[in-house]
Amino acid sequence: MTATNGAKPKSVMDLPGIGPATAEKLRTSGFADIMSIAVASPSELMEAAEIGESVAQRIIETARAEADVGGFETGDVVYRRRQQIGRITMGSKSLNELLGGGLETQAITEMAAEFGSGKTQVAHQCCVNVQLPVEKGGLGADALYVDTENTFRPERIVQMAQALGMDPELTLARIHVARAYNSSHQMLLVEKAAEIAREKPIRLLVVDSLTSHFRAEFVGRETLANRQAKLNTHIHDLLRFGDKHNAAVLITNQVAARPDVLFGDPNRPVGGHIVAHGMTYRVYLRKGKGGKRIARLFDSPHLPEAETIFTVDEQGVHD
Ligand code: ADP
Ligand code: MG
Secondary structure, three states: OOHHHOOOOOOHHHOOOOOHHHHHHHHHOOOOOHHHHHOOOHHHHHHHHOOOHHHHHHHHHHHHHHOOOOOOOOHHHHHHHHHOOOEEOOOOHHHHHHOOOOEEOOEEEEEEOOOOOOHHHHHHHHHHHOOOOHHHOOOOOEEEEEEOOOOOOHHHHHHHHHHOOOOHHHHHHOEEEEEOOOHHHHHHHHHHHHHHHHHOOEEEEEEEOOOHHHHHHOOOHHHHHHHHHHHHHHHHHHHHHHHHOOOEEEEEEOEEEOOOOOOOOOEEEOOHHHHHHHOOEEEEEEEOOOOEEEEEEEEOOOOOOEEEEEEEEOOEEEO
């Protein structure tokens, strides 16, 4: 399919003059999506895909026309949009304070931790809490949950809803869950999310976890550039969803031990610079004694680094 038959180009293969072989060459050079081509220079494409200058120019022009590259907007427009930012209570006052008043819309918040630390619990709690009316710390809206590890548990939602005096059935009906079977499917689900958001008031999108499929599928050094390029596209799709729908985006992330760390906690969130730069807020969770959890905010545009304690029990997330 080419762009000339009236259909809008959606993937790199839909751009004029790009067949499977050229698309593959581009992909391995990090040009996996329309946006990356839209912002490329002709010489970069010429080298990556072994094509002539006029072909490269034509490809870039089409990609620019299609990609949502965005331009300038005036400060008052940005200001008005930022005044619409909403916050969702996370169930614990101290956790809310750590994030400047709750889980923020038009932003991506990362919960990184070892297995069993409570990331999925926090995500479940937020799916319940977003439904609360504004005066109770919610946004009176629905949640989307992209489940990559098969850990979404409706039984847990029932417990959390009951603890808040909410109707469990109605609460479950406002959480739209999708299993993501691989990283491509996971990326595609963000498009599906946009479709649902046209019909329902969605103010929270959870991806639990952001990185597990990417890590499992792209193994070995030679696949790293490709993995990071895809992850970058995915993160930007998520952020665009959050901006467009004034929704909070909550993602969970795994950690891995770094061999070069000699003192302290050797674990670091995975995903490298792409994840580090893509997040608005980064929270690191640790398991403490009893049901206690320690949350540390370690990267935010305007809040100080800080640490706080909360608990997870049958009723959900608490102080
Ligand atoms: P992660 O997503 O970080 O791997 P989870 O969010 O699945 O971790 O956390 C699992 C932990 O949450 C359990 O070890 C337990 O401490 C706590 N938890 C899960 N369900 C309940 C429950 N019904 N009652 C009390 N604690 C629970
Ligand atoms: Mg989990």
